[in-house]
Amino acid sequence: MKQTIKGNVSWIGYMDWELKKFHGEEYTITEGSSQNAYLIEEEKTVLIDTVWTPHKNEFVDNLEKEVGLKNIDFIVMNHGEADHSGALPELMKHIPDTPIYCTANAVKSIEGQYGKNNWDLRVVKTGDSVDIGNGKKLIFVEMTMLHWPDSMATYMTGDAILFSNDAFGQHYAVGGLFNDTADQCKLEYEAMKYYANILAPFSTLVSKKITEIKALNLPIDMIATSHGAIWRDKPMWIIEKYAEWAEEYQEDQLTILYDSMWEGTAAIAREISRVAARVSPNTMVRMFNCSKSDLSEMMTEVFKSKAIAVGSPTISRDIMMGVSSTIRFMKSLKFKNKRAAAFGCYGWSGESVDILKRELADAGFQVTDTNIRSMWKPNDEDLESAEELVRALLG
Template identity: 40%
Template sequence: MSQPVTIAEGIYWVGAIDWNIRYFHGPAFSTHRGTTYNAYYIVDEKTALVDTVYGPFKEELIAKLKQIKDPVKIDYLVINHTESDHAGAFPAIMDLCPSAHVLCTQRGYESLKDHYPYLDFQYTIVKTGTSISLGKRTLTFIEAPMLHWPDSMFTYIPEEALLLPNDAFGQHFASSVRFDDQVDVGIVMDEAAKYYANILMPFSNLITKKLEEIQKMNLTIKTIAPSHGIIWRQDPNRIIEAYARWADGKGTAKAVIAYDTMWLSTEKMAYALLDGLVAGGCEVKLFKLSVSDRNDIIKEILDARAVLVGSPTINNDILPVVSPLLDDLVGLRPKNKIGLAFGAYGWGGGAQKILEERLKAAKIELFAEPGPTVKWVPKKEDLQRCYELGREMAARIKD
């Protein structure tokens, strides 16, 4: 079991490391590098625990708390977000410290009562600007609805310039160390981008507004301690600036091609499109869907300007392996993307129209409608058209 880690005098990480988890939110999110469930214990004249951990790790949390202060004393239990990976140990903490006073948003309280109707606890509803003194330190709260649940909020400790934003600025990343200056920050940023793309992308407009709100509050932020992954202490502005960039959605001169194929005809078209994009000076990522992780693909789409999706027709429809990516894109609604549908068919079509309808449903602007489609096998002129379309798309996204 990992040990408590000091963040500042009297402030400790008391979370848990989940080395083995490979899927999150059921099968919806792949976590190749595991994750952490971060909780923070503040020992002052009064004590506070900010967030808990996923239920199966409750004993680890309690063991860490006891190493710091035994018997454990918790005056305030802050619930920034009630999802089970953060509040799953809530009943165990209330059993341990039944007099702990719960601090949460109104929606947070409603969610706690729905999740744990058998628990009776003292609580205070907090709003943006509410502050609680612990003695030398103060807890100040900032509501952050839909980042990424309606109940979400941030906790800020001004005396330490420490922001505890729950799911914001986090990543699914298991590590034996806790801080950004102790790891390969490139890997961590890659996981942070994947986290944003697959969970927070639909809320980009709200994130932009929240970042502007925090800027207007003139908060000094020296450390950001999220509820998943590493703690940003060396350069917290790195992740703040990345969020501002991702929320803006402008992207770079980059295209993502995601496709699958039956007898290589659609694949030949995918490679011709890739060649044209590259010749036009565009960065390209190409994924065959049957052998790729769609959460990784969505991460690449985050900062791309173009999304190209290809499928042959089967049963007047698209290949089943293509559909989950399109379903995700419809839900995530990526900003400022252009798209192209392509593919092959035999005696009858159907896939092309479905691909284009799904891209439109995801609010992706079609670059060409209809996109390139071929019967049976692409001829030389078909591949040339794909190549030229790639060059034209590259010119568009480089503007």
């Protein structure tokens, strides 16, 4: 069923209350998600994006019932990723001659995934526009690398809607569709989790793009994203948040990440958290066992932190797998301006702390000289040095 969002524009996406994972197993979803596609029915009938492949039949049936496939004048593909283009091949079986507006890079991603199909792919660049009648038009804005080379946003004049695709989205199923019908804490958390896990590596480009969008001076009354809530109440709020998040964002937070085989390294982790609460009482302290915690949520907490402490015992002259993959994930997200310290227990050769320091530096963290390295179990002196470590991180 389509649902009107404003004027002659409606939502015609897929609300997925059951989805638990995204991007394979990489991104965990706890509140459901949605793939938002939109239908514009002005003098021209325009479809903006589609849904993921498993929902293609329902999507195409729905479009047929709501508007009639033959009545679609053209399609806008803001992004070629399968969650938005997956239903396109099925749709095009019915209307193979319908023009599809997309970026030059989207021609590559669409043909790369679905083959050359002789579809009428019409390449657009930033500033290009197309009339949709009733005095309105669609203006295209390339969003290169936000988050794929092919990404684009589409602005509709008159109703002043920015169809932003993945940018400003969240994996959060909001039955009421709009941000003012969502749980506000969850909405902000899910938007931040999405930014931290998907957009953070491109923060420099996010800053530039926001400056560019603001310079266009287009009124924005609504931001219709491709996942989660549509921003209709104070839509500029999420743009301002992105501007903040893109500038080496941090809160007064310390996140402790560790793993442990026989509790020694865990004991150091707990001491660090206790000392942090004492010496820096306003700091939010979070702690995660890397192998038992959700990777996407840990990334969100690290994104918010000004410092992290990372611990692993030595195992086979190396660090534990859960810690290793956590550091590797943090590296890929290119967090900036965050301090890090290492700690861990060992029995004989004791490589873990040096490995942690090296890998954290390689992941872009400012690694403190202070660390805690305990033979077998932390002794009183080791535990007392937690204060020095915390001061080096938070001071």
